[in-house]
Amino acid sequence: MEKQSSNRATQLIEGLGSSLRRCICSVLSVGPVPKHIAFIMDGNRRYAKKQNLEAGAGHRFGFLALMNILKYCYELGVKYVTIYAFSIDNFKRRPEEVQSTMQLIQEKIEGLIEKESIINRYGVRVHFCGNLKLLSEPVKLAAEKAMNATACNSKAVLSICIAYTSTDEIVHAVEEACKEKRDEFRALDKSGAGYGLSGLGENATDRNSPLIDTADVEKHMYMAVAPDPDIIIRTSGETRLSNFLLWQSSSSLLYSPRVLWPDIGFWHLVRAVLDFQRNFAYMEKKRKES
Amino acid sequence: MAVVPLRLHLSFTSSPRHVSRPSLGGLLPSLSSRSFFSSANNGPPEKGAILNGTPPAHYAAEDSVALPAGLRRELMPSHVAVIMDGNRRWARMRGLPVGSGYEAGARAFRSIVELCCNWGIRVLTVFAFSSDNWFRPKVETDFLMGLFERGLRDELQHLTSAGVRISIIGDVSRLLKPLQVLLADAMETTINNSRLHLIIAVNYSGQNDIVQACQKLAIKVKDGLIEPEEINEFLVERELETNCTDFPHPDLLIRTSGEIRISNFLLWQLAYTELYFAHSLWPDFGEDEFREAVYSFQRRQRRYGGQKS
Numbered sequence: 001m002e003k004q005s006s007n008r009a010t011q012l013i014e015g016l017g018s019s020l021r022r023c024i025c026s027v028l029s030v031g032p033v034p035k036h037i038a039f040i041m042d043g044n045r046r047y048a049k050k051q052n053l054e055a056g057a058g059h060r061f062g063f064l065a066l067m068n069i070l071k072y073c074y075e076l077g078v079k080y081v082t083i084y085a086f087s088i089d090n091f092k093r094r095p096e097e098v099q100s101t102m103q104l105i106q107e108k109i110e111g112l113i114e115k116e117s118i119i120n121r122y123g124v125r126v127h128f129c130g131n132l133k134l135l136s137e138p139v140k141l142a143a144e145k146a147m148n149a150t151a152c153n154s155k156a157v158l159s160i161c162i163a164y165t166s167t168d169e170i171v172h173a174v175e176e177a178c179k180e181k182r183d184e185f186r187a188l189d190k191s192g193a194g195y196g197l198s199g200l201g202e203n204a205t206d207r208n209s210p211l212i213d214t215a216d217v218e219k220h221m222y223m224a225v226a227p228d229p230d231i232i233i234r235t236s237g238e239t240r241l242s243n244f245l246l247w248q249s250s251s252s253l254l255y256s257p258r259v260l261w262p263d264i265g266f267w268h269l270v271r272a273v274l275d276f277q278r279n280f281a282y283m284e285k286k287r288k289e290s
Numbered sequence: 291m292a293v294v295p296l297r298l299h300l301s302f303t304s305s306p307r308h309v310s311r312p313s314l315g316g317l318l319p320s321l322s323s324r325s326f327f328s329s330a331n332n333g334p335p336e337k338g339a340i341l342n343g344t345p346p347a348h349y350a351a352e353d354s355v356a357l358p359a360g361l362r363r364e365l366m367p368s369h370v371a372v373i374m375d376g377n378r379r380w381a382r383m384r385g386l387p388v389g390s391g392y393e394a395g396a397r398a399f400r401s402i403v404e405l406c407c408n409w410g411i412r413v414l415t416v417f418a419f420s421s422d423n424w425f426r427p428k429v430e431t432d433f434l435m436g437l438f439e440r441g442l443r444d445e446l447q448h449l450t451s452a453g454v455r456i457s458i459i460g461d462v463s464r465l466l467k468p469l470q471v472l473l474a475d476a477m478e479t480t481i482n483n484s485r486l487h488l489i490i491a492v493n494y495s496g497q498n499d500i501v502q503a504c505q506k507l508a509i510k511v512k513d514g515l516i517e518p519e520e521i522n523e524f525l526v527e528r529e530l531e532t533n534c535t536d537f538p539h540p541d542l543l544i545r546t547s548g549e550i551r552i553s554n555f556l557l558w559q560l561a562y563t564e565l566y567f568a569h570s571l572w573p574d575f576g577e578d579e580f581r582e583a584v585y586s587f588q589r590r591q592r593r594y595g596g597q598k599s
Contacts, residue, residue, distance in 0.1 A: 089595020167523050167561055174504045174526065178511045178518040185512065211508040214501050242595060243561040247497065250554040254565070 021266055025076045031277040034230035036080035037073060040244055041066065043236030043260030056100040061262035063108055067118055072266050074122040074156055080226040082159040084244045088168055102139055109142040113149040123155030129222035130164030159226055166246035173220035177212050223248055231272050235261040253279060355408040358581045365588040367541035369413035370406065373555055374399060376547030376571030389433050394573035396441050405580055406486050407452060413487045413537045417555045421495040439469045446476055453485030459531035460494030487535050496557030503529035532559055539563065542587045546572045564590050
């Protein structure tokens with residue numbers, strides 16, 4: 001009986017909270033809403049230490065915080081969300097920590113595509129961005145399964161950067177662009193178009209027709225699935241990008257609250273969006289000029 | 291004017307700049323070329339008049355300068371990068387022509403170069419002019435280029451004797467010929483200096499830097515010198531314009547005027563750089579503000595994705 005009334009009270013409070021959030025989202029939506037927000041989810045291990053939990057527990061709380069933040073973003077109408085789940089640099093951590101993080105990631109990826117998950121509720125298409133060859137087979141399979149299962153979703157996009165660094169992404173894009181050009185040259189040569197590699201070489205030194213341009217590189221980026229982020233939020237107070245979205249961050253507003261990732265809440269998102277709205281007119285002008 | 295460097299997490303608490311931004315609309319008032327210059331004269335300032343009234347820069351002997359309180363020599367960043375933002379706003383706030391803002395900014399720049407020399411910082415990269423800045427009114431960009439040329443001519447000998455090496459990154463082909471010649475001459479004259487490497491980014495774009503590196507690699511692939519599969523981070527880095535220094539990655543990036551974004555500066559090179567966003571406008575960024583930025587840097591814990599040591 002007591003448990004029932006306690007559950008009802010919790011449901012009531014959650015309902016009120018949800019209504020209040022929807023109200024605030026409506027107010028925020030009067031102004032420009034960011035299309036794309038990226039998160040560096042920093043502070044899980046410090047959170048575990050602060051709460052005297054075992055080492056891996058911080059990441060579990062971090063996952064709960066992530067689900068809430070995704071919900072708030074999609075309620076607000078943010079179409080693209082990107083998260084920095086695991087950097088290539090993180091492989092340098094203690095093997096036990098890497099393994100337990102990977103196990104958690106695999107478990108949560110499998111949970112993402114369950115029927116009642118937030119992904120299906122909001123029609124989110126999931127992409128995994130990074131050097132997936134570096135992942136163990138089970139994690140890679142789980143990722144591919146999630147991408148296939150959500151391929152038809154089109155209301156929003158969640159990009160999960162895993163085994164990712166921006167410099168690796170750029171190198172990969174350059175490699176693919178060079179391969180593409182090389183294959184083009186070979187095809188032209190074979191077809192006897194008389195174009196020849198040396199002919200193209202001369203063109204390449206001409207300023208007006210470079211061998212590779214910005215568009216060639218950009219289309220091979222892992223993150224080509226989304227526009228550049230409007231806001232990059234890094235929690236725990238550290239103010240650095242740590243090799244995340246370097247290419248795409250040129251015009252992004254950077255927000256670095258001191259809160260640890262598992263403690264991030266709706267109000268932090270509201271503050272980031274308000275700051276974005278304050279800067280919006282100025283940034284639009286800059287975009288039109290360039 | 292009291293200026294307080296602002297950490298990112300304080301960015302929401304106050305900023306009159308944010309409130310005034312929509313009404314300014316980022317647009318400059320239309321200025322006649324006459325009113326652009328700070329003096330009452332009709333023409334540009336005379337040669338040597340740029341830094342009138344300021345005492346000459348004092349480059350103390352290496353390691354002889356006592357650092358300000360709280361700074362530790364062994365934790366000094368090797369490479370500091372600066373986005374010198376806020377010159378125009380500084381002038382507008384004082385009801386001065388925009389040119390005065392740039393002149394005041396030039397004074398602040400000279401002061402920071404001096405501090406870097408005296409504090410043992412090895413490399414200072416400054417974002418003098420972005421590729422995106424060409425969209426500003428021509429009278430303004432002409433003034434800026436003129437100021438840059440005059441300032442460099444006036445200071446070159448001083449910088450040379452102080453042991454400063456000058457490098458330029460960015461696409462200089464769009465600059466006027468005399469300035470291009472001056473820049474090439476400055477680089478050649480100072481190439482053997484080793485006290486401070488001053489890298490000036492002119493008509494620079496971080497994305498273009500990466501693309502030009504990729505173009506060079508694409509040509510090597512075309513010529514059969516390398517396979518696409520062999521392209522790695524080391525090869526890309528070697529082709530970036532910052533390959534002129536042994537410390538291409540800034541340890542600390544400072545951006546003034548409260549703007550909290552990178553704006554197409556050194557993108558690849560900033561992978562692990564500590565970012566510091568100061569509320570002061572660039573002309574007001576002096577020794578106290580710089581000390582505060584370096585102090586903040588020295589207190590940070592850099593993990594590079596690994597474990598806490």
